Amino acid sequence: MPTPSRKREAKFKRWAGIAGVAVLGFALWLAGPGWIAPGVPSAQARDGLQPFERPGDSFPGSAFYYLANDDTGMLAPDAAKSAWDAQLAQIHGDDAAPITGSGPAARPIMLHGTSLDQSRALQCLTAAIYYEAASEPDAGQRAVAQVVLNRVAHPAWPKTVCGVVYQGSERPGCQFSFACDGSLARKPMAVFWDRARRVAADALAGYVYAPVGLATHYHTSAVHPYWADSLAFIGTIGAHRFYRWSGAAGRPAAFSAVYAGGEPLAAPHPRTWTPAAADVADPIQLEKAFETGRIEALKTAQAGPGAAGRNAASFGQMPLPGYGEQRGGGATGGPQFAPAVEARGGDALYRAGQLPGGSTVNPAYENAGKWIAQPGG
Numbered sequence: 001m002p003t004p005s006r007k008r009e010a011k012f013k014r015w016a017g018i019a020g021v022a023v024l025g026f027a028l029w030l031a032g033p034g035w036i037a038p039g040v041p042s043a044q045a046r047d048g049l050q051p052f053e054r055p056g057d058s059f060p061g062s063a064f065y066y067l068a069n070d071d072t073g074m075l076a077p078d079a080a081k082s083a084w085d086a087q088l089a090q091i092h093g094d095d096a097a098p099i100t101g102s103g104p105a106a107r108p109i110m111l112h113g114t115s116l117d118q119s120r121a122l123q124c125l126t127a128a129i130y131y132e133a134a135s136e137p138d139a140g141q142r143a144v145a146q147v148v149l150n151r152v153a154h155p156a157w158p159k160t161v162c163g164v165v166y167q168g169s170e171r172p173g174c175q176f177s178f179a180c181d182g183s184l185a186r187k188p189m190a191v192f193w194d195r196a197r198r199v200a201a202d203a204l205a206g207y208v209y210a211p212v213g214l215a216t217h218y219h220t221s222a223v224h225p226y227w228a229d230s231l232a233f234i235g236t237i238g239a240h241r242f243y244r245w246s247g248a249a250g251r252p253a254a255f256s257a258v259y260a261g262g263e264p265l266a267a268p269h270p271r272t273w274t275p276a277a278a279d280v281a282d283p284i285q286l287e288k289a290f291e292t293g294r295i296e297a298l299k300t301a302q303a304g305p306g307a308a309g310r311n312a313a314s315f316g317q318m319p320l321p322g323y324g325e326q327r328g329g330g331a332t333g334g335p336q337f338a339p340a341v342e343a344r345g346g347d348a349l350y351r352a353g354q355l356p357g358g359s360t361v362n363p364a365y366e367n368a369g370k371w372i373a374q375p376g377g
Helices: 004-035 040-046 061-068 077-089 113-132 136-152 161-166 190-204 226-230 284-303 340-345 346-350
Strands: 216-218 232-238 242-244
Touching: 113 136, 113 161, 113 190, 136 161, 136 190, 136 216, 136 232, 136 242, 226 284, 340 346
Parallel strands: none
Antiparallel strands: 216 242, 232 242
16 A cells, blocks of 8 residues: 555656646747747748748748649540550551550540530449449549540440440349449448549540550459450559450550440449340450451451441441442342331332422412512612
């Protein structure tokens, strides 16, 4: 049991400590704000300036502008377009030198179309970033956004943002797992959603995340799908490993699709949706289908002089017959109609036969569109 003398000694030490702190605080108050940064004049310290700032040339809080800008990997729209054009100018066909590393930076995608198209595209890209990489650093979110837009620019995928994001969502094993695994049932957190939305807005404004290159596929670091070893590995960014096709399908010239709006609903497909013929979930099979279609397209384009032009097949896309061209093996002089319309006269029903000067025009209307009197007459 402590003796009275020890109790008094402990009490004295406690009060001595309190007094010491009080004296130190009073001394700092007398010294003013200059004690925060030794060597900084007191007047400068009172103005809130840092040691490297100069009075009159800086303002309180301007230290932010003295910080060195880190390399974020982001390319502004103009710089990205210039880099892309320069890359295409160096391409001489499939015999070009193989791409190493991440390859060239991707082509910038500029948001076009109606206000509804723009709203849907932003909604879909934000959802992809949020549900795929909400907790990742900026680099991880930008990489995911770039992969989506790389697919939009490639003929192997739909030509819209929402089409890419929700491709295959009508079945298990869709392109982006969140679209078909029930993740959308979770209400997003506002703060993370707003952050993903800012990343999506930058990407849709033409900013390009260069480190991910021409990547069109990725998976989390926790798994290793069988197709990973067959694609060219670019690197790990955030929580995902990114890949690009190593053949002609992964070259810059293949990213030739033009974005023109026409965004579908910003929602998963219903289960009754019928997948398109080119909707291949397996990356290797999709690459083979693309390469086969591309080769056949080149053969068609070289088959004869009539194959070239606006209807020539390109990069796996079938040409659409034009007015007056062959359809189904037979030549026509006009468009094809349903059998019921053909029975009623077909194209003759729609030919202009009721114009002024025709025999069936009411005489009272024959002068329609003509001057009542010549001006100045």
